[in-house]
Amino acid sequence: MSTTKIGIDDIAFATSHYVLDLAEIALNNHEDVAKYYVGIGQSEMSVSAEDEDIVTMAADAALQILARHEKSHIRTLLMATETGIDQSKSAGVFVHSLLNLSKNCRVVELKQACYSATAALQFALGIVARDPSEAVLVVASDIARYKLHTSAEATQGAGAVAMLVKADPAIIAIEPTTGVYTDDIHDFWRPNYMSEALVDGKFSMEAYLTALEHSWHNYLVRGGSPINKIDRFCYHQPFTKMAVKAQTQLRAISGLSNDGQACLDQLAGSLEINRRIGNSYTASMYMGFLSLLNNDGSDLSGSRVGFFSYGSGSVAEFFSGIIQDNYDSLLRRKKDISHLNSRVSLTYEQYKKIHTYQHSSEGFDFVTPDVTRSSFRFAGVQNHMRLYEIR
Ligand code: CAA
Numbered sequence: 001m002s003t004t005k006i007g008i009d010d011i012a013f014a015t016s017h018y019v020l021d022l023a024e025i026a027l028n029n030h031e032d033v034a035k036y037y038v039g040i041g042q043s044e045m046s047v048s049a050e051d052e053d054i055v056t057m058a059a060d061a062a063l064q065i066l067a068r069h070e071k072s073h074i075r076t077l078l079m080a081t082e083t084g085i086d087q088s089k090s091a092g093v094f095v096h097s098l099l100n101l102s103k104n105c106r107v108v109e110l111k112q113a114c115y116s117a118t119a120a121l122q123f124a125l126g127i128v129a130r131d132p133s134e135a136v137l138v139v140a141s142d143i144a145r146y147k148l149h150t151s152a153e154a155t156q157g158a159g160a161v162a163m164l165v166k167a168d169p170a171i172i173a174i175e176p177t178t179g180v181y182t183d184d185i186h187d188f189w190r191p192n193y194m195s196e197a198l199v200d201g202k203f204s205m206e207a208y209l210t211a212l213e214h215s216w217h218n219y220l221v222r223g224g225s226p227i228n229k230i231d232r233f234c235y236h237q238p239f240t241k242m243a244v245k246a247q248t249q250l251r252a253i254s255g256l257s258n259d260g261q262a263c264l265d266q267l268a269g270s271l272e273i274n275r276r277i278g279n280s281y282t283a284s285m286y287m288g289f290l291s292l293l294n295n296d297g298s299d300l301s302g303s304r305v306g307f308f309s310y311g312s313g314s315v316a317e318f319f320s321g322i323i324q325d326n327y328d329s330l331l332r333r334k335k336d337i338s339h340l341n342s343r344v345s346l347t348y349e350q351y352k353k354i355h356t357y358q359h360s361s362e363g364f365d366f367v368t369p370d371v372t373r374s375s376f377r378f379a380g381v382q383n384h385m386r387l388y389e390i391r
Contacts, residue, residue, distance in 0.1 A: 006128045007169035007321055008121075009135070010068060010330060011290050014060035015277050016143075016158040017049040017372045019343035020351045025154050028348040036154050041240035041271065045278030046158040047346060048143050049371035050357055054083045055091050055388060056376040057160035058141035059098040063375055064332065065137070065162050066099060073135040073166070076127055077107045078120035080140040080282045082190070082311075084111065085386060095139060098376050098388055113188065114236050115311025116140070117161070117282040118319075124165035125174055132167035139163075142281030145196045148355060152199050155239050157278020161286040170330055171293070172305065172321040179219025179318040181211050188312035195358070204312060208242065209249050211316035212308055216250060219318040227254040230320060231303035233267045234292055236285045236310040239278075240271040243288070246308060269296035276340050285309050293323075294333050301325045342373075 021044050026033035036042050048057075058079065079092030090109035110116040110123075117140035124136035141160035146152035187204035190197040220226070227250065235243035247267050248258050256262075273291035274280075280287050285307060293300065300323045310316045346354070359366060359381065367380040379387040 004129070004132050004167045005169060005173035006125050006132070006167050007165065007173040008163045008171045009166045009169040010065045010164040011171060011286065011293075012061050012064035012162050012332065013273070013283070013287055013290055013336065013339075014057045014160045014374070015280075015339065015343065016046040016052055016057070017344060017374070018047040018346050018351070018354065019044050019276075020047050020346045020348075022154050024346070024348040024351065029149070039241065040154065041244065042154060042275055042278060044276045045154070045156050046343065047156075047351055047354060048158045050354065051368040051370060051377040051379065052372050052374065053085060053378045054081050054141040054143060054160065055085065055094040055098070056372065056374055056378055057158065058091070058095045058139040058162065059376045060374050061141070061160040061162035062095065062099055062137060062139055065164050069135070069164055071101055073133070074101060074137050075105055075134045076124065076136040077101065077105055078124060078136060078138045079107065079109045080116035080120045080138065081109060081142055082111055082113050082116065082281050083141070083143045084109070087192075091141070092139065094386065094388060098390060112315045113311030113313050114238070114281045114284060115309050115315045115317065117286055118309035118317050121163070121165065121174070122178070128165060128167055135164055135166040137162065138165055140283035140286055142283055144279040144281050146199065147196050148352060151201055155279050157280050159277045159280030159283050159287055161283040161290065163286065170324055171327045172323050174319065174321040177219060177222050177224045177319070179215040179217065179222060179224060181214040181218060181316045183207075183211065183314050185314055187314060205242065205245070207312070207314055208236075208310050209246065211310055211314055212246050212249060212318070213253060215308065215316045215318040216253070224318070225304060225320055227251070227256065229304060230306040231266070232270070232292060232296065232300065232305045233308070234270045234285060234289045234305055235267070235308045237271070237274040237279070237288050238284070240275050243267055243271060269294070273336070273340070282311070290336070293327060293331055294336055299328070301327065
């Protein structure tokens with residue numbers, strides 16, 4: 001086995017043009033907003049404009065990474081998503097083109113609900129272990145959509161995270177031990193003929209916690225670090241309260257008390273960005289990791305982070321990594337905050353109109369309205385081909 005450290009050398013995120021304060025949903029549904037702000041731990045959710053999609057967000061996130069790193073080392077682009085735009089062509093090929101990456105680069109799309117970015121990361125680690133001179137661009141990008149007026153409505157969101165995976169990483173070295181778990185269930189899924197996900201909400205929460213327990217045990221059995229050797233935790237966050245429930249459960253099954261601040265202190269930083277973006281499906285745990293780096297408030301150099309990735313249906317993985325010494329100097333805190341603050345607020349009526357906007361599903365040509373201020377836009381469909389523009 002390779003002794004070279006391999007992991008995430010740079011990480012950046014992108015989200016949508018619009019944002020909806022969950023108070024708008026509460027007002028419309030005649031509910032107490034505390035159900036959202038406190039009960040599920042969400043204050044806002046990102047809403048994509050008509051000319052944004054997983055490709056534009058992915059390219060936007062990755063562009064920040066390419067501004068700092070040599071493109072020629074990237075020989076693989078792994079695109080993780082469950083918001084597929086084509087049954088055959090990888091959304092990553094559009095991203096590759098928008099970023100003008102080398103033609104000598106392999107590109108593929110991975111899918112397994114919110115888990116696929118973790119599969120992409122593990123595959124990237126394997127590629128770099130085989131040839132440490134190569135770098136892999138992993139991009140996770142998703143738009144979470146549920147039907148209007150359902151209990152899942154407030155857990156939508158949109159976002160992308162791009163990560164450069166290489167040897168001697170500057171941000172975090174991923175440790176080799178992992179705990180994995182797969183179970184064929186229907187807690188959340190989206191058939192090909194539907195634009196919104198189907199979900200059994202309460203069952204999905206139980207399934208998430210069951211998968212956590214099994215993955216954690218598998219991680220321990222395979223020689224993973226005990227809970228008292230893990231300094232911070234980063235969970236898949238369909239809504240931030242789910243991460244708190246997960247951490248509470250992990251501590252309880254490990255015989256630790258959940259009294260006081262200890263439970264929250266180990267994950268509070270990871271909740272900040274997600275609380276404002278909502279569910280970004282497969283990007284969500286990595287969005288949480290970026291949030292942890294930006295918002296933890298203490299020097300995390302040398303800290304071990306435990307990650308729990310969950311994808312409905314279901315596949316889950318628990319793994320860990322060690323934060324590297326100079327990670328702090330590589331963060332983009334100011335830019336990240338301004339990215340969140342510059343989203344345009346919607347009223348419930350405006351959001352409803354955008355939610356119900358459907359691109360032609362019958363295969364007709366269409367042109368999207370010019371809305372986004374991002375570097376890339378989805379311009380429409382012509383002759384069954386998706387058109388993108390670079391600004
Ligand atoms: N003040 C404070 N808290 C309040 C409140 C108030 N006025 N009113 C309600 N609450 C609390 C409730 O007590 C509850 O907290 P607990 O779970 O700690 O008891 C919380 O707010 C939510 O209230 P409900 O349980 O009544 O909410 P709901 O049933 O209407 O919907 C949900 C919750 C099932 C999660 C729903 O949003 C949903 O289906 N979401 C999509 C599915 C999902 O995200 N599942 C997560 C696991 S699956 C996964 O992780 C993959 C993925 O990304 C989808």
